Amino acid sequence: MQNQGAKGYQETLLVDTLDRMRRNPEGRKVVHLHLSQLMAQNRTSVRIKIVTRMFRTLESGRQVQLFDMTNGDLVMIISGGAQRDVNNIIHRIRKLFDGDPATLDNADGTDRFATWFDLSLDSSMAIQNAQHMRREAQEGRAEENAALIPGLTPASLDAVQKKVAFANIVPFIRDQVALRVSPATKEASVEFYEFFLSVGDLQRAAAPDINFLADRWLFQDLSRTMDMRMLETVTRSPHARGTPRISLNLNLETILTPAFQAFLEHLEEGQKVIVEVQAVDLLTNYEMYLDVRNAVNSMGHAILIDGLSTTTLEMLDVAAMKPDYAKISWAPELLDLMDSPTNKSAAFFVQEIGPEKVVLSRCDSSSALSWGIRTGITLFQGHFLDAFKSKTRRPSGGRAGA
Numbered sequence: 001m002q003n004q005g006a007k008g009y010q011e012t013l014l015v016d017t018l019d020r021m022r023r024n025p026e027g028r029k030v031v032h033l034h035l036s037q038l039m040a041q042n043r044t045s046v047r048i049k050i051v052t053r054m055f056r057t058l059e060s061g062r063q064v065q066l067f068d069m070t071n072g073d074l075v076m077i078i079s080g081g082a083q084r085d086v087n088n089i090i091h092r093i094r095k096l097f098d099g100d101p102a103t104l105d106n107a108d109g110t111d112r113f114a115t116w117f118d119l120s121l122d123s124s125m126a127i128q129n130a131q132h133m134r135r136e137a138q139e140g141r142a143e144e145n146a147a148l149i150p151g152l153t154p155a156s157l158d159a160v161q162k163k164v165a166f167a168n169i170v171p172f173i174r175d176q177v178a179l180r181v182s183p184a185t186k187e188a189s190v191e192f193y194e195f196f197l198s199v200g201d202l203q204r205a206a207a208p209d210i211n212f213l214a215d216r217w218l219f220q221d222l223s224r225t226m227d228m229r230m231l232e233t234v235t236r237s238p239h240a241r242g243t244p245r246i247s248l249n250l251n252l253e254t255i256l257t258p259a260f261q262a263f264l265e266h267l268e269e270g271q272k273v274i275v276e277v278q279a280v281d282l283l284t285n286y287e288m289y290l291d292v293r294n295a296v297n298s299m300g301h302a303i304l305i306d307g308l309s310t311t312t313l314e315m316l317d318v319a320a321m322k323p324d325y326a327k328i329s330w331a332p333e334l335l336d337l338m339d340s341p342t343n344k345s346a347a348f349f350v351q352e353i354g355p356e357k358v359v360l361s362r363c364d365s366s367s368a369l370s371w372g373i374r375t376g377i378t379l380f381q382g383h384f385l386d387a388f389k390s391k392t393r394r395p396s397g398g399r400a401g402a
Contacts, residue, residue: 011134025119027080037102070137151214192245227254247274
């Protein structure tokens, strides 16, 4: 047996436990809290102990098994009966660290703070994640990774913007399909292709020693430069040709610039654009959102509100904003979402927005797809849809409404 003081002991224990659970995974989930990514002032031993203690009460009766990772992260294996309690505690922890970049979503919409695995569906992925942490701990890299890469500063922002402005960004452009799935036949058709810039890959190429996402407001300045590069590049991409609808995630300000108008002029005949705007930006720029929505719609294109989560669904009246699409990020918390003042569930919000308008993104399991279909959603994005994508031809050109 490995000594408890040995490097990677907790990680090895986690790997072994998950491996044993392969035979009986039903109802169990794993959540990985990336506490090591918190800012230094939040990543104190006192605060980490407070967070861990919040879950200790659930350890009795083996409802939750806690594993303290070498890098300061926390991993839990959760039984079905404890999932609601764990979700509630994670929500409180996000409030405790409110404003820390680690609690915000990544630019691509993925949750930076909590990664969930359903052992009935994702046991191999959960084990791979644990094995990766074990390797880092045994090789002594976990402590290094716990220290955040320095973030953007006003001084470094200018230099990084210049690099991005002149860099060849073609290798960093990705596209992801959004599919409309028929509830009756389970057949899928392409609704649109989303084009986005891989921030992580661009960062590693342009400034590997700087964390672009550490400061949300400085990153937003940088993202405007990224917007301009995307508008210049996407229309020349072979993947964008012959696609009736393409979507781009842009800042509100970008949509009102001459660069966006020039981008529209280079579209193929009949090609439509879906402009994705972030829900968090609407909280501070609602009047600009209305101007953007009206301008986009008047030109025959569509607007999509992106980045909707259990928190933003409760904060924003999305239905009143009248988007053409609304993108909700899948998370197990959606199953338990209940806005206590109004007694509204996630399914209620979907019906209020219009289920035909809702895109369920980050679908990484059949449970996400099943929940969406039960709720009336027919539009999906995510890795689980790759199987559908392989059976669905990229559409040919031609007129199509947005």
